[in-house]
Amino acid sequence: MLVSEIDVISPLDLDECLTILSREGIQHRLLAGGTDAVVRMKDGKWRPNVWINVKGLNELRYIVKKDGAIHIGPLTTHSDIIRSQLLQTQADVLVEAAREVGATQMQNMGTIGGNIGTASPAGDTIPALFVLGAVLEIRSCNNKRLVPIEEFFIGPGKTVLRQNEMITNIIIQPQEKNEIGIFQKLGPRKAQSISIVNVAVNLIMGENNRQCLGGKIAFGAVAPTIIRAKKCESMLKIAPITDDMIENISKVAWKEVMPITDVRASASYRRDMASALLHRGLYRLMRRWESYES
Structure with missing residues (x-):
């Protein structure tokens, strides 16, 4: 055909x-x-x-804040996300991820619902949605259900979506003033290709210097689906996130990811890069946070 x-x-x-x-x-x-x-x-x-x-269904293209949550229509493009002042101030990690989705033409055409529905382990916006605690509204003719994004994927290209269903809303919780996020990606050409490894981080900062009250870390392209780095997350609250602590957390990431070898990279290279990307991301977040405080 x-x-x-x-x-x-x-x-x-x-x-x-x-x-x-x-x-x-x-x-x-x-x-x-x-x-x-x-x-x-x-x-x-x-x-x-x-x-x-479904490209013409403009009722599914929106970014609004309602009842304390941010609602994003599945036909919202990556360019819409990048330009959204609401997301820039209250979901910065998602904006950073959208900037890394291909070239400008791809950002103008591609939709966040499509990125989710494709269910690629390397999808750039998905780790960001993981750390923002996204919930997906899924509808059929006679039913509507809410599915946490971490329960949506069951394998590469596979989801819990039934044949008669579609995603109709993506709901995230806005970041508070003491929350900061970052998205890091490694690809053969910056922002123009599928990720070899990517990582999203969202941290809740305390009042003391580099004190972290908690956070979420999600890796892409290192397992059959996006994964949360739970061991790394548990270390965030142990002590202030000094440069030495960042080094220790990134070493744990090397052990926590489960990559495979394929035509784009070996498993060992992906482990090394997962650790390096998390190290760089945490380092940049701490520098950013200190600039906010000064």
Whole structure:
């Protein structure tokens, strides 16, 4: 089958889209920005009977703060995220991750819902959503459920999403004034390619010098799905995050990740780079925090 030999349905609104998804006997996939879909089809993958083009559903493209939480529509583009003043001030780690999603053209086309739905272990926005405690609203014609993002992925390219469901909302908790985040990525070409390793960090800082009250650390491209570095996280509260403490935490990261060897990098190289990226990220966060205090 050629890439051009495909059937596409473009629903006019969300209700129509959910109705189409509910039809039995149709092998389908949702098409949003299409930045992953075209590549997968050319590689002989992702060949459903029908593509459901949701790009025109503007009701699913938004960034709003409601009832104390930030709600992001799945069709929100990476460029929308980068430009959002709300996210710049209350979800900085997600903005940094969106800046690393390909070139500008990719950021303009690609959507956060597509990045999540692709379920790639190397997806750049996903670690950021992990450390921000994201919850996904998933809907079908007759049902709506909330799924914590850490329970959404079950393997590379695999999620708990059912055939008749789609993501309709992404909910994150805004960062407080004493929270800071950072996203670090290693790729063959900066911001233009799939991550070899990436890491997102979100820290809750205390009143004393470099005192950390807690935090979350999530790695991408080092396991079948995004993983939380729980052992590293437990060390954040032990003592002030001095340069020596950063060194110790990054050494634990080397043991905590579970990478594989593939065409892009060896497992040992990924371990080394996971440790190095976390070291660099924590170091930069502490310098940033000290600049805020001064």
